[in-house]
Amino acid sequence: MLQITHLTLRNWKNFGKVDVDLQPRTFLVGPNAVGKSNFLDSIRFLHDLASVGGGLQAAVAARGSVGRLRSLVARKYPDVVIEVSIEDREPGRSWRYRLAFAGSETARIKEEEVWEGNRKVLSRPDNKDAQDPERLAQTALEQVTFNREFREIAEFLASVSYLHLVPQLIREPDRSIAHRNDPYGGDFLDRVARVNKRTREARLRRIEKALRAAVPQLSELRLEQDTRGAFHLEGRYQNWRPYGARQDETVFSDGTLRLIGLLWAIADGEAPLLLEEPELSLHPDVVRQIPLMLTRVTRSPAGQRQVILSTHSMDLIDDEGIGLDEVLLLQPEDGGTSVKPMSQDSEAGWLLQGGSRVSEVVRPRTRPDSPEQIALF
Amino acid sequence: MDANGVTVAFEGESDRGMVSRLVQELGIKVGISYCCDGQPNLFRRLPGFNCAASRSVWFVFTDLDAESCAPDLVSRVLPSPSNGMALRVAVRATEAWLLADREKMAEWLGVRLGLVPREPDSLDNPKLRLVDLARQSRHRSLQSQLVPSRNSGRPVGPGYTTEINLFAQKRWRPNVAALVSPSLDRAIRSMRKKLEDSGTELSN
Numbered sequence: 001m002l003q004i005t006h007l008t009l010r011n012w013k014n015f016g017k018v019d020v021d022l023q024p025r026t027f028l029v030g031p032n033a034v035g036k037s038n039f040l041d042s043i044r045f046l047h048d049l050a051s052v053g054g055g056l057q058a059a060v061a062a063r064g065s066v067g068r069l070r071s072l073v074a075r076k077y078p079d080v081v082i083e084v085s086i087e088d089r090e091p092g093r094s095w096r097y098r099l100a101f102a103g104s105e106t107a108r109i110k111e112e113e114v115w116e117g118n119r120k121v122l123s124r125p126d127n128k129d130a131q132d133p134e135r136l137a138q139t140a141l142e143q144v145t146f147n148r149e150f151r152e153i154a155e156f157l158a159s160v161s162y163l164h165l166v167p168q169l170i171r172e173p174d175r176s177i178a179h180r181n182d183p184y185g186g187d188f189l190d191r192v193a194r195v196n197k198r199t200r201e202a203r204l205r206r207i208e209k210a211l212r213a214a215v216p217q218l219s220e221l222r223l224e225q226d227t228r229g230a231f232h233l234e235g236r237y238q239n240w241r242p243y244g245a246r247q248d249e250t251v252f253s254d255g256t257l258r259l260i261g262l263l264w265a266i267a268d269g270e271a272p273l274l275l276e277e278p279e280l281s282l283h284p285d286v287v288r289q290i291p292l293m294l295t296r297v298t299r300s301p302a303g304q305r306q307v308i309l310s311t312h313s314m315d316l317i318d319d320e321g322i323g324l325d326e327v328l329l330l331q332p333e334d335g336g337t338s339v340k341p342m343s344q345d346s347e348a349g350w351l352l353q354g355g356s357r358v359s360e361v362v363r364p365r366t367r368p369d370s371p372e373q374i375a376l377f
Numbered sequence: 378m379d380a381n382g383v384t385v386a387f388e389g390e391s392d393r394g395m396v397s398r399l400v401q402e403l404g405i406k407v408g409i410s411y412c413c414d415g416q417p418n419l420f421r422r423l424p425g426f427n428c429a430a431s432r433s434v435w436f437v438f439t440d441l442d443a444e445s446c447a448p449d450l451v452s453r454v455l456p457s458p459s460n461g462m463a464l465r466v467a468v469r470a471t472e473a474w475l476l477a478d479r480e481k482m483a484e485w486l487g488v489r490l491g492l493v494p495r496e497p498d499s500l501d502n503p504k505l506r507l508v509d510l511a512r513q514s515r516h517r518s519l520q521s522q523l524v525p526s527r528n529s530g531r532p533v534g535p536g537y538t539t540e541i542n543l544f545a546q547k548r549w550r551p552n553v554a555a556l557v558s559p560s561l562d563r564a565i566r567s568m569r570k571k572l573e574d575s576g577t578e579l580s581n
Contacts, residue, residue: 354425
């Protein structure tokens with residue numbers, strides 16, 4: 001199964017320089033507004049480049065303009081660069097994709113390269129670009145006629161998914177902005193409905209079983225269609241009436257909906273999954289199970305599905321099986337936010353050996369300078 | 378984090394203001410701070426702190442509480458301290474060090490100077506004493522922050538942590554308090570010596 005094993009960024013949003021390995025499970029930690037979402041967004045940007053109806057200009061426009069996504073620390077070297085290494089960890093096949101672009105409103109490609117192993121299969125600008133500079137407004141990744149040699153990674157990037165469920169949007173999809181592939185869950189029920197019935201029902205049964213641990217009173221989870229054709233998630237609540245009453249998503253709690261969404265997303269697809277604060281609305285003891293669940297559920301005969309998530313939850317990162325290389329620490333610095341695996345912090349290793357938990361080492365490192373000011377508000 | 382300040386560890390959030398003011402008194406500032414959520418957690422993590430203190434200076438603060446004597450406590454929980462480690466024990470709790478600046482404490486709480494204990498290190502429970510003093514405060518709003526309501530079941534009031542940290546940072550004078558609290562005086566001397574030994578520059 002393909003995974004993103006390394007990410008390089010230059011001048012992307014609040015990052016000056018990032019050069020970091022990504023693991024099958026990667027946990028992003030850091031203070032508020034340090035750029036955890038922006039880090040995930042660099043991978044979403046590649047997804048937007050490669051997906052149908054996407055492309056470089058659309059991906060930039062969705063983020064405002066080149067000027068808005070270029071880091072404020074960019075000076076001498078103004079290009080925005082995103083580079084990923086993509087590997088199949090088992091058989092050892094590897095790809096590398098590099099994109100450098102500049103511009104203000106619209107983006108102009110400065111460099112686009114693809115390697116398969118050590119072989120360069122694309123290098124732009126090339127002669128054709130020199131003859132027709134307009135070509136530099138589009139990446140080869142987004143063009144089926146050009147990406148034949150590396151379509152595999154174009155498809156891989158297009159299938160990366162991102163989830164940041166907003167329960168209210170599941171309940172009231174009319175409020176959502178996008179009605180297809182809405183990361184905030186506006187089309188969540190439609191997405192569930194699009195999966196074929198057998199797979200869907202099998203998956204809902206699995207989710208129901210897992211859910212029982214957190215929400216024991218909920219059973220018989222299924223998808224129903226109302227007379228207007230809209231889909232609803234229904235379940236039986238044991239505690240409402242002696243024999244239980246069927247209820248739909250409009251009365252499910254935030255935590256229940258988030259957990260259903262999370263479990264669904266994990267079971268849906270094989271490409272990397274980007275998660276934003278999966279701990280929201282969940283009990284700490286449920287949160288503690290998330291990393292274990294991620295490992296178990298994302299493992300298949302084809303290998304491990306990659307999950308990259310941002311979190312503020314110290315409960316989420318405290319499992320003793322979480323490696324220091326899986327925790328990426330984001331810290332504000334003069335040259336932009338730095339991103340380092342905790343395994344590079346030698347003191348962290350000692351503290352863990354000497355009795356501290358991971359969260360106890362991470363927490364002071366991600367603490368704002370003086371949060372107590374908030375109490376003085 | 379050496380360049381950015383000294384590493385500190387302490388028992389609870391209400392120690393934070395005192396620790397940062399104390400470090401400031403030495404002319405440096407706090408780098409990473411480990412708030413340990415209680416003494417048992419601090420002791421559990423102490424071997425790791427001690428290991429890290431072989432490479433940089435660490436100031437670790439704990440309360441003597443009901444133990445009989447500080448040196449016994451230190452030799453029990455930290456039999457072989459690293460070069461950079463300064464484990465300091467407040468007798469019997471950090472509130473004693475704060476009470477030791479008697480004038481500022483009286484002024485802050487709005488109580489007569491005579492009510493503030495002359496030997497804070499000899500108090501059995503300095504925190505309780507501080508809250509008791511607050512009950513006699515002329516300042517109603519501060520009193521409501523520091524003193525628990527009858528059914529709260531807690532030793533301190535709802536705004537205790539915020540207010541005690543503000544006092545420590547804005548009003549408390551460690552050098553004056555050290556004249557009244559021998560355990561604070563020893564702590565300051567020992568911390569200063571650690572910094573000198575490690576070659577960290579002092580501003581005064």
